[in-house]
Amino acid sequence: MKTIDQVHLRNQHLDSKTLSIHSNLVFFTLSIVLFSIFILLPIDTFADVLIPSNEYIGYYDANDVYTVGGNVKNQNDFAVLPIISVSVIDGTNTVTKTLSHVPIPAMTDIPFKMKFPEIKNDKPILLEADLKYLVTEKPSTSLEIVYDKTLITHDDGHVTGRIKNSGNQTVFYPKIFAIVHGHNSVLDIVQNIEFIEKIEPGQILGFSMYPDPAITDDVFYYSCFAPVDTTVIPVTAKKNDGLFDFRYDSGAWYSAAKFNEEGTTLTMRGYNSYPLETYANFEFPPISGTEKFSVTLNDEPVEFIQSIDEMGFWHVAFLVEPTSQGVLKISGFEKGLPPELPKIPQWIKVNAEWWTTNQISDSDFLEGIDFLFEKQIISVPERDVISESQWKIPQWVKISTEWWTTNQISDDEFLNMIESLVKQNIMIV
Structure with missing residues (x-):
């Protein structure tokens, strides 16, 4: 690990968000309403929602993409939805990105990660995050990590453990986040590599997390294990003189989304630097409802599954090869922008x-x-x-x-x- 300073690390490692998809994958719905009534509160109103400085880092990943990771702690007796704005000084420019994170139940914490492909400076300056939050009625999650002898950090740096649903409702598409520590500093934010479709009440399932091979010798321990409902990444791209909003869930990372002039082909750059197969699942609002998509990577056809969920949203899903990158193209969009979909299917x-x-x-x-x-x-x-x-x-x-x-x-x-x-x-x- 090459140290720029104690806040800005330059590690040659990567996301360990990798998992598999199978042909009968049941896709999650885009329109899940996670909360009902919110009150916007600035961070200085309640100091009990915070990102500790020793759990907030910036570094370059294995694809040389500047990455910021941190841990949001909610020490209140109510759940919150954090809104995190991260700014990075790149020479004479400042790049700012905002993330609306998943709801965090009372007295828990959940890590986060953001990518900054725009940053090219050898010594970027990571500024203190601006943190606000919404108060939400979301109850504590019924998912819990099983802290027993099955939670093991192995010699090669990866960790295995088990997750249990202690509630009385099925949880679909759960994920587990954690912080990877070295002997003296935080190294990365990681998540489970397995795809978990659902976990029934009382059920216990195994999970594993893998660090970047470049830092395996530096891994000392994992902390802040946080099981959450599915998280998806929102993306907005210009399309036919308007804005087209969509989301994706993946073990890989996608950036620079843009449509062609006709608004029929979406182009992105994709990265999977981890040496394991992962998946990508894109959710698109329909325009005509009769779209027929095609997918290519570096102009080579990609086998994919197209489906439509109960809320009427398209899903395009496919496997992502290990240590792969390139230009992803999804074609078959109708011209124009999607109509407003009804609240009730x-x-x-x-x-x-x-x-x-x-x-x-x-x-x-x-x-x-x-x-x-x-x-x-x-x-x-x-x-x-x-x-x-x-x-x-x-x-x-x-x-x-x-x-x-x-x-x-x-x-x-x-x-x-x-x-x-x-x-x-x-x-x-």
């Missing part, structure tokens, strides 16, 4: 219409309502998980549901009604 509205005309049963209709809770489109504190046989709904709800299916009341009014009925135990699902 269309299939739920169709189900509701069939229910009001007695074409489907109560339980079939309530499956759609249960989906709204699963995706946190609506939420009720401390909602118990019960079997379908215990679901119930008053028949008079059909009247207001019919008003919704015939557009006499809005989506928001319908959602507020359902939330109120469940809170009062008038409707059980």
